Amino acid sequence: MTRYEYGGDEFIFVELSESMSLEANFQAMAITKQLREEKLPGILDICPSNASYMVRFKPEDIHPDKLISKLKELEQSVSVDDFNISSRVVDVPILFDDPWTNEALMRFRDRHQDPTSTDLEYAARINGFDSKEELIKAITDYPYLVSMIGFVPGLPWCYQMVPREQQIEVPKYVRPRTYTPERAFGFGGAFAVIYPVQGAGGYQLFGIAAAPIYQKEQRLYDFKDSITFPRQGDIFRYRSITMEEFQSIEKQVEDGTFRYLTRDITFKPQEVLENPKAFSDEVLGGLYA
Amino acid sequence: MIKVIQPGLQTTVQDHGRIGYYEVGMPPSGAMDKYSYTAANILVGNDENAAALEITYMGPVLEFHQDAVIALTGGEIPPKVNGQPVPMWETLAVKAGDQLSFDFVKQGARVYLAVAGGIDVPLIMDSRSTYTLCGIGGLDGRPLQAGDELKIGYEVKHQVKIGTRIQDELIPTFSKTNEIRVVVGLCSYRLTEESKERFFSIDWTVTPEANRVGYRFKGERLNFVEREQPFGAGSNPSNVVDLGYPIGSIQVPDGVEPIALLNDAVTGGGYATICTIISTDLNKMAQIKTNEKVRFVAVSIEEALQARKEYKDKVAQMKQQLQLS
Amino acid sequence: MPSTKSQVLSPIPGVFYRKPAPDKEVFIKEGDAVKSGDVIGLVEVMKNFYEIKAETDGVLESFLVNEEDILDAGQEIAVISVQ
Numbered sequence: 001m002t003r004y005e006y007g008g009d010e011f012i013f014v015e016l017s018e019s020m021s022l023e024a025n026f027q028a029m030a031i032t033k034q035l036r037e038e039k040l041p042g043i044l045d046i047c048p049s050n051a052s053y054m055v056r057f058k059p060e061d062i063h064p065d066k067l068i069s070k071l072k073e074l075e076q077s078v079s080v081d082d083f084n085i086s087s088r089v090v091d092v093p094i095l096f097d098d099p100w101t102n103e104a105l106m107r108f109r110d111r112h113q114d115p116t117s118t119d120l121e122y123a124a125r126i127n128g129f130d131s132k133e134e135l136i137k138a139i140t141d142y143p144y145l146v147s148m149i150g151f152v153p154g155l156p157w158c159y160q161m162v163p164r165e166q167q168i169e170v171p172k173y174v175r176p177r178t179y180t181p182e183r184a185f186g187f188g189g190a191f192a193v194i195y196p197v198q199g200a201g202g203y204q205l206f207g208i209a210a211a212p213i214y215q216k217e218q219r220l221y222d223f224k225d226s227i228t229f230p231r232q233g234d235i236f237r238y239r240s241i242t243m244e245e246f247q248s249i250e251k252q253v254e255d256g257t258f259r260y261l262t263r264d265i266t267f268k269p270q271e272v273l274e275n276p277k278a279f280s281d282e283v284l285g286g287l288y289a
Numbered sequence: 290m291i292k293v294i295q296p297g298l299q300t301t302v303q304d305h306g307r308i309g310y311y312e313v314g315m316p317p318s319g320a321m322d323k324y325s326y327t328a329a330n331i332l333v334g335n336d337e338n339a340a341a342l343e344i345t346y347m348g349p350v351l352e353f354h355q356d357a358v359i360a361l362t363g364g365e366i367p368p369k370v371n372g373q374p375v376p377m378w379e380t381l382a383v384k385a386g387d388q389l390s391f392d393f394v395k396q397g398a399r400v401y402l403a404v405a406g407g408i409d410v411p412l413i414m415d416s417r418s419t420y421t422l423c424g425i426g427g428l429d430g431r432p433l434q435a436g437d438e439l440k441i442g443y444e445v446k447h448q449v450k451i452g453t454r455i456q457d458e459l460i461p462t463f464s465k466t467n468e469i470r471v472v473v474g475l476c477s478y479r480l481t482e483e484s485k486e487r488f489f490s491i492d493w494t495v496t497p498e499a500n501r502v503g504y505r506f507k508g509e510r511l512n513f514v515e516r517e518q519p520f521g522a523g524s525n526p527s528n529v530v531d532l533g534y535p536i537g538s539i540q541v542p543d544g545v546e547p548i549a550l551l552n553d554a555v556t557g558g559g560y561a562t563i564c565t566i567i568s569t570d571l572n573k574m575a576q577i578k579t580n581e582k583v584r585f586v587a588v589s590i591e592e593a594l595q596a597r598k599e600y601k602d603k604v605a606q607m608k609q610q611l612q613l614s
Numbered sequence: 615m616p617s618t619k620s621q622v623l624s625p626i627p628g629v630f631y632r633k634p635a636p637d638k639e640v641f642i643k644e645g646d647a648v649k650s651g652d653v654i655g656l657v658e659v660m661k662n663f664y665e666i667k668a669e670t671d672g673v674l675e676s677f678l679v680n681e682e683d684i685l686d687a688g689q690e691i692a693v694i695s696v697q
Contacts, residue, residue, distance in 0.1 A: 005474035007535030008565030009593040013475050020521025020530045045311035047533045049557060050521070054533035056311060059594055060601075150314040150533060150557030153423055157531055164520065171524040172559065189559060190521035191531060197423055202559075216425050227414075227425075228313045298626060298662055346626040346659065346687065393625045394687045497629045497684060500660040579627035579659055580684050 002075060004068045009059050010044075012067055016075075017051040020190050023080070024051035025147045025159065026269035029233060030083040031074045040070065048232055049148040050157060050191070080269045087233040089143070089287045091261035092194075094238050095246040096120070096136050096207035100181045105205045111175040119204040123170045123187060136240055138168060139206070142280045144192055145272075146234040152199065154214040154228030158192040158236050161276050176202035183209040185238070192238065196228070210241060210249035211258055221259045235265065235283055263287050290354040291404070293437040294388070297349035299500075302408050302427035302439075304340040306552065307416035314556045317536065318418035318426060321501060321552050321575030322399055325363035327604055328455055329403035331611055332360035332380045339407030339444040340417035342433075344400040345500075346578070348391020349433060351402075353383045357441060358405035358451070364397015364463060364576045378460050380453040396463040397576035405449075409442035420553055422502070449611060459607055461573075466492070466582040470570050470596065473587050475538060476529055476561035484511040484544075488563070492582040493547065499579050501553040506583065511544045513561070523559055531559040537566035537574075539585075549574065567593040569600040620670045622692040624685045628659030632681050648674045648694055655692075657685060672696040 003015040014031075017024040025048075032048040035055070042061025047054045057067055097120055109115040114122045124135035144158035160167060172188040177200060180186070184195045186203030193203055196214030213230055215223040222229050230236070241249075252258035263286050272279045293300075303326070306319025320326030320343055330339050342349075348366050361368050361377045368375050369390050375381055377400075383389065391400070410417050410428055419427025428437055477485065493506035513526035521530045527543050534540070534550050540560040541547045549566060551574065566574060567588065577583060588596075624630070632640040632655050642654050648668045655666045655677075668674070672694040679691055 003478075005476075006472045006565070006590050006593075007475055007562075008472050008537050008567050009590065009597055010568055011535035011538075011565065013533065013535065013562075015476070015532070017519075018522070018530065019519030044309055047312045047556070049531065049533045051530045052532045054535065056535075059597065064590055064594075148531060148533075148557065149312065151531075151555045153310075153314040155314055159521075167520075169521070172528065189523040189528070189530065199422065214423070216423065216430075226313070228315075232312075298664060299660060347664070393623065497627070497659050578687060580686050 004071065006064060007054065009064070010056055012055045012057070012064060012071065013052065014054070014071055015052040020051050020159065021164070022145065022159065022161065022269070022273060025145065026080045026083070028053045029085065030078045030080050031071070033083070034074055034078050035071070047150065049150065050159070084266050084268060085233050086264070086266045087231065087235065088262045089235045089237065089265050089283045091287060092236050092238050093210040093241040093245065093249060094185050094207045095210060095243065096240050097132065098208045101184050101205040101208050104177065104179055104181050104184070107179070108173070108177040111173050111177060113171060113174060120206050123168070123204050123206070126170065127168050135168070139192065140238050140240050142276070143235045143237040143283060146230050146232055146236055147191070149228070149230055149232050152196055154196040154230055155193055156213065156230035156234070156236065159190060160192070161235075161272050161280060163276060170204050172202040173204070176200050180205070181208065183212060185209055210246045211253055211260065219256050220253065229260070237284060237287060261287065291439040291441065292352040292354055293433045293435055293439070294350040294352055296433040296435055296437070297344055298347040299345040300349045300433040301343050301419040301421070302340050302410050302417055303343045303419060304417045305338045306418055307414050307420070307426070310414055311556055315414065316420065316553050316556055318420040318501075318552050319416070320401060322363055322401070322572045324461065324572040324600070324604070325399070326401045328378065328607060329360045329362040329401040331607055332362070332378070332449060332453060332455065333358050333403045333405040334445050334447045334449040335403060335405060335407055336444040336446055339403065339442070340410060341401050341403040341408060344391070344402060346394055346398060348400065351389045353385060353387045353389070355385050355441065357383050358449070359383055360403050361400055362455070363400040365395040366400045367392040367395060376454070378455040380449045380451050382451045394578075398578045399575055404441050405445050407442040407444040409440040422553060453611060455607060456610055459603060461576070463576055466584070467573060467577055468584050468586050469574055470567045470586050470588045470593070471539065471564040472567060472590055472593050473564045475535070475563060475565065477563040479513050479527070479529070479561040480563055481512045481514055487511065488547070489585055489587055492584055495577055495579050495581050495583060496546070497579045501551060503551050503554050504549045504574065504577070506547045506549070508547070511541050511547070513544060527561055528559050529561045531557060533557045534562055535565045537568070537571050538562040539564050539566070551575075567596055569596045617695045617697050619675070620672065620694045620696050621690050622654060622666060622668060622694060624657050624666060624689050624691050625687065626657055626659055626664055627685055627687045628657040628664070630679050630681065630683050630685050630691065631656040631658065632677070642674050644674060644676050646674055648672060666691060668694055670694055670696050
């Protein structure tokens with residue numbers, strides 16, 4: 001049952017599902033897209049999230065109960081079946097098991113479920129993989145849907161487009177770290193993330209992204225319109241890279257010449273839900289063609 | 290120009306906030322006590338969204354390098370010009386060469402200093418507010434430092450007579466025990482009935498972790514309803530599938546120490562939120578210090594909207610009074 | 615010789631520390647001589663550490679608060695006797 005809840009006098013929070021699924025995320029995306037198109041007066045922010053969404057409004061312009069009625073109507077009228085998502089497929093290079101996140105995670109072993117192994121080793125073991133290499137392969141074999149943006153500017157929550165039984169799931173740290181390096185690639189619950197800036201965090205740390213996803217100076221091409229790169233609905237493919245490639249990308253970022261490899265895409269949720277493997281092969285084929 | 294001789298503990302440039310970017314994870318920042326901030330701008334005749342200084346716990350020492358009209362509002366951190374006490378909540382004139390300093394904080398936590406014309410820093414995503422976590426807005430995205438120079442802008446709408454005062458009944462009073470009104474909702478279904486009841490019946494103490502990002506409270510442990518955790522939520526009973534956090538929402542990671550998320554907070558995450566501070570009481574929250582007590586009071590949405598209306602009436606009254614004087 | 619007492623107050627609320635770091639010695643012991651401007655402790659709030667300094671020369675007679683106590687703004691931290 002969907003929950004419609006007041007978030008004080010300026011927010012409505014709608015929980016479509018308590019558990020994560022591609023269906024719930026596509027539904028949140030479809031409803032918020034329709035809401036955006038209707039351009040109701042008094043709407044300040046429309047924030048789709050993983051299995052829920054949130055709307056910020058001015059109660060002087062629209063009464064919260066009226067807004068809730070509207071949102072309930074949308075839940076009935078909006079169908080995921082005839083909904084198109086126009087977004088980008090993006091190649092996101094990651095250096096797994098890197099020295100920087102390793103240094104950070106070793107500093108906080110006392111806050112971790114398993115102080116005697118690294119986050120990668122721990123996650124591989126509890127997900128039934130024989131080695132961390134196998135875990136990395138599972139993470140990089142299939143692309144992810146950017147299912148939510150938030151926490152700090154530009155942080156993408158990414159949900160792998162594979163059937164439930166193939167999903168990787170890990171707990172968050174017992175107590176959050178007070179430090180996470182900028183661009184760290186982490187995993188928590190069923191979500192992969194990249195930390196845009198240095199800061200606190202509770203996700204398991206597996207590696208580091210070679211290129212930024214947040215750039216306040218907006219020097220790179222990918223940031224010319226926004227200081228944040230990821231957009232909800234994007235498809236991210238995390239690709240494991242070597243230290244040599246990592247350094248070469250860092251150099252390009254420094255020179256201002258780096259550009260993410262991207263392809264525009266329009267797809268229907270049904271394509272993903274019905275055959276994730278075929279969808280994945282198709283988008284990755286298109287990306288690296 | 291205003292020269293920063295000493296920065297104070299944490300003094301930042303703030304305006305009404307960075308509105309409309311929550312979707313990309315950008316919190317609003319902005320003045321934490323909007324009521325006092327608005328009063329300060331009104332007293333100097335500024336556009337209501339002009340940037341002012343937010344001073345926390347301990348005042349800076351500032352030297353004016355030009356004549357200026359200023360106003361100080363908010364908590365009571367007694368101001369002095371050239372060592373002589375000057376009133377708060379009043380339009381003041383300062384001369385080039387004057388030095389503004391402050392005594393120890395007496396009441397409240399934050400003071401707003403508005404200067405006729407506003408503090409002139411670049412607009413970033415439609416706002417001049419400082420967001421230190423990502424280093425954007427304000428002066429180079431950080432709190433003031435000794436040696437900084439602040440330019441005064443041109444956002445004056447009208448002249449206000451020196452000595453104009455906000456009426457006493459419109460000046461807030463402060464206490465070391467506070468009632469903060471919240472609307473229960475969000476993921477409150479996660480708390481046990483007993484814990485929900487306890488949340489509203491004990492005095493919570495503000496810990497030293499109380500800043501623009503959020504306030505953390507000490508009190509007692511709260512318990513969550515037992516369940517098999519839903520897929521993707523994470524293993525702790527306080528975890529939910531990561532979702533959006535309203536501004537002012539309260540969460541209880543692991544059941545210990547509730548956190549109220551404020552102006553510079555994270556916009557989403559994986560902890561169950563249980564209620565939201567009503568917008569008018571966020572102003573009050575901003576004036577509560579470490580070690581002071583808070584009692585949360587549940588109100589209905591209609592009561593929250595009524596409080597909001599009363600707040601707007603007070604601001605309207607303030608403006609009207611000033612136009613008459 | 616007549617002596618007067620001078621109070622050292624905390625201008626801010628926060629956590630009080632007598633040591634610069636957990637594994638270091640205290641800034642000053644009770645009974646030690648103190649000079650105006652000497653740091654006698656730290657108060658931590660909002661992840662800032664504020665140095666509490668003596669404002670007079672004398673002898674640090676006693677501390678009125680303990681390590682890691684949470685202080686109110688304006689709370690008395692120590693007494694210095696001034697010769």
